[in-house]
Amino acid sequence: MTEAERITLACLDLAGTTVSDSDLAETAFNEALGSLGIVAGTAAHDRAMAHIRESRGHSKIEVFRRLFPADEARARAANLSFEQSYDAAVDRFGLTPVPGAESTLERLAGAGVRVCVITGLSRRNLGRVLDTLDWWDRVDLALCPEDGGRGRPWPDLVLTAALKFRVDDVRHIAVCGDTAADMLAGRRAGASLVVGVLTGAHPRDLLHQAGATHVVDSIADLPLPTPALPH
Incomplete structure (x- = not known):
């Protein structure tokens, strides 16, 4: 070298x-979307999760800002839900x-x-x-x-x-x-x-x-x- x-x-x-x-982030993203009424099995949920998977590695708040570009309050609410869900998943399943x-x-x-x-x-x-x-x-x-x-x-x-x-x-x-x-x-x-x-x-x-x-x-x-x- x-x-x-x-x-x-x-x-x-x-x-x-x-x-x-161990799918902790995926679980937290799903729960964050659900808190906004975007539930599994809907076209809106499928589109949102496709965007999220493509954006893995990005700042989580920026992921939500791109998902809700005209609604900063909604992006921040989704991000807070993600943070809470991620912490809870770590508590339940460990790392x-x-x-x-x-x-x-x-x-x-x-x-x-x-x-x-x-x-x-x-x-x-x-x-x-x-x-x-x-x-x-x-x-x-x-x-x-x-x-x-x-x-x-x-x-x-x-x-x-x-x-x-x-x-x-x-x-x-x-x-x-x-x-x-x-x-x-x-x-x-x-x-x-x-x-x-x-x-x-x-x-x-x-x-x-x-x-x-x-x-x-x-x-x-x-x-x-x-x-x-x-x-």
Whole structure:
């Protein structure tokens, strides 16, 4: 690995990448739509869920704003319902890491790579995920759209992490996620390593089309450095 390719910061997605989603987000989206009278089995529900699935990885409030472009109050009501439903689903079903995720976090730490988790969830839901997994000490930074700028597919949160850790060169950044939005954010931020995983929302071809430099089966296969051997 050349100096230009040396990875010092890894920006990792949560649900579907490091955390097994187990349809929690899908359940919360369905319940949020239901709270607005958009119920399963209707054409309106089918259209809304198609939009939501295409938009996985985006900020949740922005997903609802695109769904209800002329009604900010309705978008905010749907987003609040999603947040409440997601927290309740975590309470009911719990969360588990994707197999190999925790060992990958350990490998990154051992190699001196700073780890930032990035999500389209709200700060409230992000906190619930990290509390449930007891991951606060496993990551160096956790960012969501409420931390400023735009959420994915824009590069803002990746670049926020780069500024936080004083990354010398954006080519020293790795981005890993399960959605096209993750891939776009990584490419737009200039990351040299943009890795799609097949444990979440989007298939291999869509990840490649969005700019993945690698597509691997899971976070356990993340092509990052191992700790240097002692001299």
